[in-house]
Amino acid sequence: MANKRSLKRSITLICEELFAECVAASLYGHNPDTAEALIFSIIKMQDHFIRRISHPEPGIPSKVYYKDLREKFAAQVGEIIDQISTL
Numbered sequence: 001m002a003n004k005r006s007l008k009r010s011i012t013l014i015c016e017e018l019f020a021e022c023v024a025a026s027l028y029g030h031n032p033d034t035a036e037a038l039i040f041s042i043i044k045m046q047d048h049f050i051r052r053i054s055h056p057e058p059g060i061p062s063k064v065y066y067k068d069l070r071e072k073f074a075a076q077v078g079e080i081i082d083q084i085s086t087l
Contacts, residue, residue: 038083053066
């Protein structure tokens, strides 16, 4: 497991890239309202996962907790990528 700082940095970088792609897609797309909602969901997702890193749930082994966190983050990133491609 990587340390918390590098995990937070990775999540932030991925969310920044998603944000930039969404803004670029919204400039060339036809539905700015959908893009705005997607941008908001990216920001909200980043905040949620950063908070989960900072405050892990007690009673769950850290290795299992962070593995689950990474899997859920990857799944949510995949969903957002699919939504960006449909803009």
